Amino acid sequence: MLKLGPYEIHRIEEVAFPYAGYPALIPDMPAELLEEHRNILTPHQLQPETERIVLSFHSWLIRTPRHWILVDTCIGNHKIYERKELAAFSQLDTAYMARLRGAGPRPEDIDYVFCTHLHFDHCGWNTSFVDGRWQPTFPNARYLCHRKELEHWTGMQESNYEMGPNSGVFETNVEPLIDRGLLEGVEDGYEIEDGVRLRLAAGHTPGHTVLELGKDGSLGLFSGDLLHAVLQVYAPQHVTVFCNDGKAAAATRQKTLERIADRSTLLFPAHFGHPHYGRVESTASGFRFAFAPS
Ligand SMILES: [Zn+2]
Incomplete structure (x- = not known):
């Protein structure tokens, strides 16, 4: 647990594994860039034997004085x-919920x-399979995402668009919440409470949004998939194969890194390997990432 001003930050791990190499995940990143920065990539970021990026899948749990x-x-x-590209994610049976409870809250407390x-x-x-159907895991929670994100996937669903790797996700993870009126699509700048603000950071998906903690985001930025791998801090222009609008994703990444560089703001990405978070610093040619001491 990390104490950050009036907040507690917990990381709830689900799984972590060597996923794919830089050329597969970020095809437009030149091989020389990897060579140039190899010294900063520990085995927690790049598995040496396979040269695969270690992706961690975790939630960030924030305890504020109120929520x-x-x-x-x-x-x-x-x-x-x-x-088949999602075989590694199918039918998981992890201790995620036990880890969440271990951090303090029961599901109904979220x-x-x-x-x-x-x-x-x-x-x-968002949902768990109980009594033969997908039901909200956190029954008392208000579920939030950006309105544009909700509209995007609702539209895809209604037009029976081929959703690729996200196929089936809307029905199991989103619709059960809509049916019960638990999911709200919110606007840019929405404040969960004073000092906890959502900010649109589109590109990866049309409504991709980050969470800023502290006055003007001075304490933390929970950045979702603004970045997948640490070398994207060093070269924000390079785009992963998962991004909906690569150009917009790169521009948003650059702008966000400029905003938080050399400030006290800690960056909490969704997929970086151990120690999972750190600070962005500017350099003569761009940015570097200073992982938190582990
Ligand atoms: Zn992701």
């Missing part, structure tokens, strides 16, 4: 993904669930 706020809900147990976006690995624990 428990869960940021992103990972993949979830027993979700079925038939596509006040807000905020999904940075609605990809399968950010909204999985």
Whole structure:
């Protein structure tokens, strides 16, 4: 647990594993960049034997003086993904919920669930399979995402658009919340409480949104999939294969890094390996990432 001003920050791990190499995840990143920065990539970021990026899948749990706020809900147990590229995420059976309880709250204590976006690995624990159907895991929570994100996936669903890796996600992770009136699509600048603000950071998906903590975001930025791998701090222009609008994603990344560089703001990405968070510093040519001491 990390104490940050009046807040407690807990990381709730689901799984972590070497996922894919930089060329597969970020095809437009030149090989020389990897060589140039190899010294900063510990085995927690890049598995040496396979050269695969270690992706961690975790939630960030924030305890404010008033609320428990869960940021992103990972993949979830027993979700079925038939596509072969998602085989590693299908039918998980992890101790995620036990870890969450270990941090303090019971599921019914969670006040807000905020999904940075609605990809399968950010909204999985929104629901659990109970009594033969998908039901809200956090029955007393208000679930939040950006209105544009909700509209995007609702539109895809209604037009029977081929959703690729996100196929089946809306039905299992989102619709059960809509049916019960628990999910709210919010606007840019929405404040969960004083000092906890949501800010649109679109590109990865049309409504991708980050959470800023503290006055003017001075304490923390929970950045979802603004970045997937640490070298994107060093070269923000390079885009992963998962991004909906690569150009917009890169521009948002650059702007956000400029905003938080050399400030006290801690960056809490959704997928960085141990120690999972740190600070952004500016350099003569761009930015570097200073992982928190572990
Ligand atoms: Zn993700």
